[in-house]
Amino acid sequence: MYDTQIVQAVWGGVLFGSVYGLMALGLTLVWGAVRLLNLAHGAIFIVGAYAAYWVVSSLHLPILVALPFGVLAAAVFAYAMHLVFIRPVIGKPGFDNATLVATVGISISVSAAALLIFNPEYKVVPPELTGSYIVAGVQINYQGLLVIGTSLALFAILYLFLTYTRYGMAIRAVSQQMEAASLMTIPVVQTYGLVIAISGGLAGLAGVLLSPLFFLNPQSGFNPMIQALIVTIFGGLGSVRGALVAGFVLGVFESFVEVFYGVAWALPGVFILIIVMLIVRPNGLFGISEVRRL
Amino acid sequence: MLEVKGLVAGYAGSEVLHGIDLVVNDGEGVVVLGPNGHGKTTLLRAITGLLPPLAGQVLLNGEDITRWRADVIAAAGVVHIPQGDLLFPEMTVLENLLMGAYHGPTWAERNVRLGRVYELFPWLKERGGQLARSLSGGERRMLALGRGLMAKAKILLIDEPSLGLAPLTTQQIYASILTVKEGGMALLLADENANHVASLADRVYLLETGMLVRVGPAEELLHDKALLESYLG
Numbered sequence: 368m369y370d371t372q373i374v375q376a377v378w379g380g381v382l383f384g385s386v387y388g389l390m391a392l393g394l395t396l397v398w399g400a401v402r403l404l405n406l407a408h409g410a411i412f413i414v415g416a417y418a419a420y421w422v423v424s425s426l427h428l429p430i431l432v433a434l435p436f437g438v439l440a441a442a443v444f445a446y447a448m449h450l451v452f453i454r455p456v457i458g459k460p461g462f463d464n465a466t467l468v469a470t471v472g473i474s475i476s477v478s479a480a481a482l483l484i485f486n487p488e489y490k491v492v493p494p495e496l497t498g499s500y501i502v503a504g505v506q507i508n509y510q511g512l513l514v515i516g517t518s519l520a521l522f523a524i525l526y527l528f529l530t531y532t533r534y535g536m537a538i539r540a541v542s543q544q545m546e547a548a549s550l551m552t553i554p555v556v557q558t559y560g561l562v563i564a565i566s567g568g569l570a571g572l573a574g575v576l577l578s579p580l581f582f583l584n585p586q587s588g589f590n591p592m593i594q595a596l597i598v599t600i601f602g603g604l605g606s607v608r609g610a611l612v613a614g615f616v617l618g619v620f621e622s623f624v625e626v627f628y629g630v631a632w633a634l635p636g637v638f639i640l641i642i643v644m645l646i647v648r649p650n651g652l653f654g655i656s657e658v659r660r661l
Numbered sequence: 662m663l664e665v666k667g668l669v670a671g672y673a674g675s676e677v678l679h680g681i682d683l684v685v686n687d688g689e690g691v692v693v694l695g696p697n698g699h700g701k702t703t704l705l706r707a708i709t710g711l712l713p714p715l716a717g718q719v720l721l722n723g724e725d726i727t728r729w730r731a732d733v734i735a736a737a738g739v740v741h742i743p744q745g746d747l748l749f750p751e752m753t754v755l756e757n758l759l760m761g762a763y764h765g766p767t768w769a770e771r772n773v774r775l776g777r778v779y780e781l782f783p784w785l786k787e788r789g790g791q792l793a794r795s796l797s798g799g800e801r802r803m804l805a806l807g808r809g810l811m812a813k814a815k816i817l818l819i820d821e822p823s824l825g826l827a828p829l830t831t832q833q834i835y836a837s838i839l840t841v842k843e844g845g846m847a848l849l850l851a852d853e854n855a856n857h858v859a860s861l862a863d864r865v866y867l868l869e870t871g872m873l874v875r876v877g878p879a880e881e882l883l884h885d886k887a888l889l890e891s892y893l894g
Binding site for chain 2: 550
């Protein structure tokens, strides 16, 4: 019995952690590089999920075809958002307020559009992998393993991309010293667009991978985004490494509280942990101050 | 050849430069001398697109580059080494240098160019893995210079390379700029110290309150002690 609880808590925690990390990754990347608090991240999440759902339900194609389509749709949507709402205010006074209002507006519009097009019913997005096996009485499903693997792989890929490639280095350069970056021939505004598109793709991927574990409706993007915000703040806004560690710390913590003290304590427990952490380390787990980004 | 015609530039509500005419020929070393706060930095920023000019023209080999974006001007070969270094603080010495060669065609030959920069500043090679923010003031300046030299420049614009540095480092900095100039590079150097730039300057412009008040061959202007004192104090 005790074994079952431990396995249940670890499995749930690692799975939650991956889910949180996957959502937080795009959010923290955009904050780190563009200083944009993208409150439309949850909307982009459902753009990816609904796009995949549409490919599966209307075109009757397998979910593995729908997956890249969902990612692409989310990236294109995010890039369009950049072109229309972000780009015109880059470098202007009031950037923060303008983009906050714009991204909240986009978020509301996307939910409304999803409601009109797909109605409020819960949709089922099929999992990429089906099946499961039992470990110590706990059901480990393959879709969950896929989410964990994808999340870890994406963190590794993003880390390598930012550290070792020309474009990745350019993103860090822009985030650290925008003016100097432009003197190095780096096109700052296009780089912002690239980052926002990558982040959108990541949100879309999360949407397609996570919807089978939960359900999809026009409000489905809200909770993952709030969780991502919490993880990003906990890990240190703008820190990729922080998002990864914070995702797993919070996920495992929440899962253990849930298994050993009951579901009712999970959310209060998480908030207590975050409050304590922010008192001890106001800049988050990886303490990134204003000048230290990415 | 870089040509500036009737350049007017400034910040919201306050005009700093009131119509600058200036020429830098191929391979020439041109120095803009002037006290602090009279518009040297504004001039370089207006030329390289960091501060879009209010009026006037900037021509590179006859082509009008006045309204180009800063990154496009840099890609055309007008390389600006700004005041205060503007390094990428959380990137390593090597990464900072590599960003200097970001432009596509230059990136392909980044290793050759790294070799050349290491010849000027050998310590950059040994400490390639160190974060830029941990360097001393003099080291930062040398890295900024090295990063600028990674680019494929037609002309180098350098803003007060010795500002706030110790005399020995200052000497080292100007010696390396001289090496670059002797390789045939055109220079536009903004400075406030006539003694530092004597070896580099072919021609000198004196800048006062946003206007060029004198221009002449370096040997003539830089040896006119009375003139320099009246302008630079």
